Amino acid sequence: MTAEFPTARLRRLRQSPAWRRLARETRPQAAQLVLPLFVREDSAEPVPISSMPGVVQHSLDSLKAELNRAAAAGIGGVMLFGVPTRKDAQGSGATxxxxxLNVATRVAVAEVGDALVVQTDLCLDEFTDHGHCGVLDAQGRVDNDASLERYRDMALAQAEAGSALLGLSGMMDGQTAVVRAALDGAGRSDVAILGYAAKYASAFYGPFREAVQSSLEGDRRTYQLDPANRREGAREVAFDVAEGADVVMVKPAMSYLDVLADAAASSPVPVWAYQVSGEYAMIEAAAAHGWIDRDRAVEESVVSIFRAGADAVLTYWALELAERWNR
Known part of the structure; x- marks a missing residue:
């Protein structure tokens, strides 16, 4: 009896580095990366974040250096987060x-505004003494509509500071519509909106809370999405698009690649994803123990997000990857 051998030889396209390069389907570029940056008030030098090795809270001086490095690497943009010294119930520092945050935005625009898309986080959590993404009512619950009023004022303040893209990460119902109307009413139709449309109540945000010195009391499950819900993520994306978002976001990334693929398949606007602090910390920790090949794991994790359909990725490895890809 003659042995039957396969006629389809898929390994032919994997047999050498040259073949693998030529047959590669997903080809992310530096311009598709966005670097999140934390800027600490009244800091004379960068402050390391213990749960995110290699990431710091920047001073305004170190921010300038990092911005110029980002511009030289050719990444797409930076997302700025403020770390204030004073907080209150209304998050007054945000406006x-x-x-x-507004000072850092002006610095960034002056430094690299022609080379990078300067983006700002539009959320109250860094600025409130209770750590929630909105203001609280008399019963201690997050008040959706009162929070929208704060978001409207934040949007105008950030636009005035020079932000080109406002990252609406608070997950309040109607936030995109309110901010779009406020910007357009103030003659700032040039300012774009990034709607954090499908943002889940995830355990992977832990290191970020150290990064912004969060004062969170309780959790955010009444306004961020249940991790078990896929269709609801699609609904949120559709609402943000209808309300005027220029870009929509899925966050976190790696545990929600199905939601990301859904959004990429249906959205008429660009879809981005945020590789969050916990995703970063897990790979760095495993690599530090010698359990995984760090460089391969970093690249594989980011490529998987692009493969699922992201048009751009926010990642703390943006500079490292851009400089590697540019070699």
Missing amino acids: DPDGI
Whole structure:
């Protein structure tokens, strides 16, 4: 009896580095990466974040250096987060023109505004003493509509500071519509909106809370999505698109690649994903113990997000990857 051998030889396209390069389906570029940056008020030098090795809270001076490095690497943009010294129930520092996020935005725009898309986090959690993404009512619950009023004021403050893209990460119902109307009413139709449309109540945000020195009391499950819900993520994306988002976001990334693929298949606007602090910390920790090949794991994790359909990825490895890909 003659042995039957396969006629389809898929390994032919994997047999050498040259073949693998030529047959590669997903080809991310530096321009598709966005670097999140934390800027700490009243800091004279960078402050390391213990749960995110290699990531720091920047001073304004170190921010400038990092911005110029980012511009030289050719990444697409930076997302700025403020770390204030004072907080209150209303998150007043978020709308203060001299608050750290608005100051950092002006610095970034002056430094690299022609080379990078300067983006800002539009959320109250860094600025409130209770750590929630909105203001609280008399019963201690997050008040959706009162929070929208704060978001509207934040949007105008951030636009005035020079932000080109406002990252609406608070997950309040109607936030995109309110901010779009406020910007357009103020003659700022040039400012774009990134709707964090499908943002899940994830355990992977832990290191980020150290990064912004969060004061969170309780959890955010009444406004962020249940990790078990896929269709609800699609609904949120559709709402943000209808309300005027220029870009929509899925966050976190790696545990929600199905949601990301759904969004990429249906959205008429670009779809981005945020590789969050916990995703970063897990790979760094495993690599530090010698359990995984760090460089391969970093690249594989980011490529998987692009493969699922992301048009751009926010990642703390943006500079490292851009500089590697540019070699």
